[in-house]
Amino acid sequence: MECSTYTSSQPNLVWGENIDVEISGVGRNITEELRDVSGGKKERRMQRLVRKREVNEAGRLMSTARNESFKRAVSLYRAGAHLSSAMTTVSPTSIIHLFKLSPPNGRPRAQTRVRCSIAEGPTISPSSVDGRGTVDCVVVGGGISGLCIAQALATKHRDTVPNVIVTEARDQVGGNITTVERDGYLWEEGPNSFQPSDSILTMAVDSGLKDELVLGDPDAPRFVLWKGKLRPVPAKPTDLPFFDLMSFGGKLRAGFGALGIRPPPPGHEESVEEFVRRNLGDEVFERLIEPFCSGVYAGDPSKLSMKAAFGRVWKLEQIGGSIIGGTVKTIQERNNAPKPPRDPRLPKPKGQTVGSFRKGLSMLPDAISKRLGSNVKLSWKLTSISKLDNQEYKLTYETPEGLASVQTKSVVMTIPSYTASNLFRPLSDVAAGALSQFFYPPVAAVTVSYPTEAFRAECLIDGELKGFGQLHPRSQGLETLGTIYSSSLFPNRAPPGRVLLLNYIGGATNPGIKFKTHSELVEAVDRDLRKVLIDPRAKEPLALGVRIWPQAIPQFLVGHLDILDTAKSALRDIGFRGMFLGGNYVSGVALGRCVEGAYEVAAEVSDFLSQQAYK
Numbered sequence: 001m002e003c004s005t006y007t008s009s010q011p012n013l014v015w016g017e018n019i020d021v022e023i024s025g026v027g028r029n030i031t032e033e034l035r036d037v038s039g040g041k042k043e044r045r046m047q048r049l050v051r052k053r054e055v056n057e058a059g060r061l062m063s064t065a066r067n068e069s070f071k072r073a074v075s076l077y078r079a080g081a082h083l084s085s086a087m088t089t090v091s092p093t094s095i096i097h098l099f100k101l102s103p104p105n106g107r108p109r110a111q112t113r114v115r116c117s118i119a120e121g122p123t124i125s126p127s128s129v130d131g132r133g134t135v136d137c138v139v140v141g142g143g144i145s146g147l148c149i150a151q152a153l154a155t156k157h158r159d160t161v162p163n164v165i166v167t168e169a170r171d172q173v174g175g176n177i178t179t180v181e182r183d184g185y186l187w188e189e190g191p192n193s194f195q196p197s198d199s200i201l202t203m204a205v206d207s208g209l210k211d212e213l214v215l216g217d218p219d220a221p222r223f224v225l226w227k228g229k230l231r232p233v234p235a236k237p238t239d240l241p242f243f244d245l246m247s248f249g250g251k252l253r254a255g256f257g258a259l260g261i262r263p264p265p266p267g268h269e270e271s272v273e274e275f276v277r278r279n280l281g282d283e284v285f286e287r288l289i290e291p292f293c294s295g296v297y298a299g300d301p302s303k304l305s306m307k308a309a310f311g312r313v314w315k316l317e318q319i320g321g322s323i324i325g326g327t328v329k330t331i332q333e334r335n336n337a338p339k340p341p342r343d344p345r346l347p348k349p350k351g352q353t354v355g356s357f358r359k360g361l362s363m364l365p366d367a368i369s370k371r372l373g374s375n376v377k378l379s380w381k382l383t384s385i386s387k388l389d390n391q392e393y394k395l396t397y398e399t400p401e402g403l404a405s406v407q408t409k410s411v412v413m414t415i416p417s418y419t420a421s422n423l424f425r426p427l428s429d430v431a432a433g434a435l436s437q438f439f440y441p442p443v444a445a446v447t448v449s450y451p452t453e454a455f456r457a458e459c460l461i462d463g464e465l466k467g468f469g470q471l472h473p474r475s476q477g478l479e480t481l482g483t484i485y486s487s488s489l490f491p492n493r494a495p496p497g498r499v500l501l502l503n504y505i506g507g508a509t510n511p512g513i514k515f516k517t518h519s520e521l522v523e524a525v526d527r528d529l530r531k532v533l534i535d536p537r538a539k540e541p542l543a544l545g546v547r548i549w550p551q552a553i554p555q556f557l558v559g560h561l562d563i564l565d566t567a568k569s570a571l572r573d574i575g576f577r578g579m580f581l582g583g584n585y586v587s588g589v590a591l592g593r594c595v596e597g598a599y600e601v602a603a604e605v606s607d608f609l610s611q612q613a614y615k
């Protein structure tokens with residue numbers, strides 16, 4: 001695989017990362033070339049079309065062009081059906097040839113640096129993808145969303161969608177899920193655990209992982225740092241009167257607000273901060289919800305949308321007039337509706353807990369991938385999408401064997417929205433523009449270990465660190481967002497006598513962390529831990545892993561759902577039925593929501609293909 005930056009008067013080879021810049025750059029210069037060699041009406045029309053990116057139409061006009069170079073361009077356009085495909089299916093020589101067309105008046109043109117990625121090696125035709133022609137569905141992205149969609153299609157919709165492949169740009173599946181095992185430690189560098197909802201448990205059981213499931217102790221406390229002290233968060237309603245994280249007045253305000261004695265909703269989409277302060281008061285916001293937003297989204301609650309980020313709670317007020325009214329109504333509706341029997345294969349988690357697997361979260365994507373076998377294509381990076389005349393899609397990939405194209409009846413895009421935006425740019429400016437608006441702040445996962453004796457005595461129970469972990473409200477002066485007590489939460493995460501801590505730092509309110517070195521991040525985390533958990537005289541920690549996610553978690557900001565609707569309807573407007581958007585910026589960021597979203601998208605794909613079958 002070779003990628004190049006082409007300089008029109010002097011070709012040289014450099015890697016260019018941003019495919020959108022590459023394509024628009026190349027587009028402009030092809031237009032330039034056309035202007036140079038053409039004089040006729042047809043060519044001028046062609047230039048306009050290329051400029052407007054109506055490349056298929058330009059290709060049709062070119063097919064009658066006189067000039068040999070134009071004929072070459074026609075075949076390029078045809079090969080890719082649109083400009084981006086064309087650029088990924090040409091050889092270096094042909095690009096150079098195209099750009100060397102008749103310099104104006106024989107003078108060397110001013111240097112124009114154009115980035116383009118050029119793959120060498122054979123192009124794999126659709127029929128050579130495991131000997132299959134058109135597939136029913138291609139799932140783009142092998143993170144938890146993509147794999148669960150493929151698994152849901154395989155387990156629940158096999159009749160309508162039998163032929164599915166998952167394509168993943170990296171050489172391993174899992175996306176954000178990254179488990180590392182070394183020197184007797186096992187740690188996570190992305191997500192650390194999940195809420196064991198029935199969807200995710202079904203996925204785990206269907207993947208053969210029932211016996212590998214590990215669940216945290218539901219009685220283990222979660223802490224919030226407030227005024228220098230780690231204070232437990234209430235785990236159940238009966239804890240409410242006794243916990244010391246909030247004052248009596250704060251609890252009273254929250255209780256009245258939850259019953260509906262509070263200002264009515266305003267006429268605009270509320271941020272999480274606005275909704276919670278209005279409904280439950282300042283203390284609930286500052287001491288519980290603000291740190292919780294850091295824990296889930298690494299987000300800024302003054303910008304996150306209550307409706308988009310915490311839709312289920314938002315809905316309670318809508319349906320019941322207050323949070324408690326909505327809860328009562330939801331319970332009544334649930335009790336009145338006949339409930340399908342629970343899958344007897346599923347384990348029954350007790351209380352408020354979180355889950356993982358014996359060898360970490362990666363066990364789930366790995367198990368699904370193993371079941372899907374050769375239907376998972378690793379190191380397949382999608383570089384362009386085009387719609388064919390028969391309404392199917394042609395996806396073009398860079399692969400270790402060269403370029404590959406796959407023809408498919410439907411596509412589910414589970415890649416991050418900013419990558420999807422680049423891929424849709426040549427097809428719909430509106431869809432691309434909408435998808436480029438979602439913000440993914442950076443987060444670093446810093447994993448360190450201390451001996452048990454390094455912990456402050458007041459933080460240990462029976463000589464051990466117990467609990468899920470701790471969250472730090474931004475007002476409390478610590479840079480670290482929160483710390484997971486990994487070795488207390490799940491078994492076999494650290495050697496005896498050692499404690500493993502996973503710390504998250506950065507997020508929407510601290511994007512500067514992506515410029516810090518690994519040792520600066522470890523120092524920042526260690527400094528914070530010594531203020532609350534670790535004896536200040538303890539030796540330096542063992543720094544096991546630092547992973548910086550430059551674009552970590554999509555923020556469901558005010559306006560998120562409208563922007564998503566704009567992207568979806570723009571795709572419908574260009575006739576892209578059968579093209580589905582999935583992944584965490586659509587379903588919700590928690591792993592459980594990604595899995596629920598996967599079942600929903602799989603059902604939509606199945607409906608779409610059943611309807612097609614009857615046409």
Ligand SMILES: Cc1cc2nc3c(=O)[nH]c(=O)nc-3n(C[C@H](O)[C@H](O)[C@H](O)COP(=O)(O)OP(=O)(O)OC[C@H]3O[C@@H](n4cnc5c(N)ncnc54)[C@H](O)[C@@H]3O)c2cc1C
Binds near residue numbers: 143174419
């Ligand atoms: C640091 C961190 C901590 C988190 N902690 C938790 C937690 O404790 N609990 C929880 O529930 N959630 C947590 N989350 C959120 C959760 O991990 C994610 O929302 C979820 O993993 C997203 O999965 P996904 O499949 O939608 O996307 P991704 O995991 O982003 O997968 C997308 C995949 O698409 C691939 N791809 C990209 N471009 C292309 C292309 N052109 N062609 C082919 N493939 C491509 C990528 O390589 C990637 O594998 C955390 C996230 C982060 C980053």
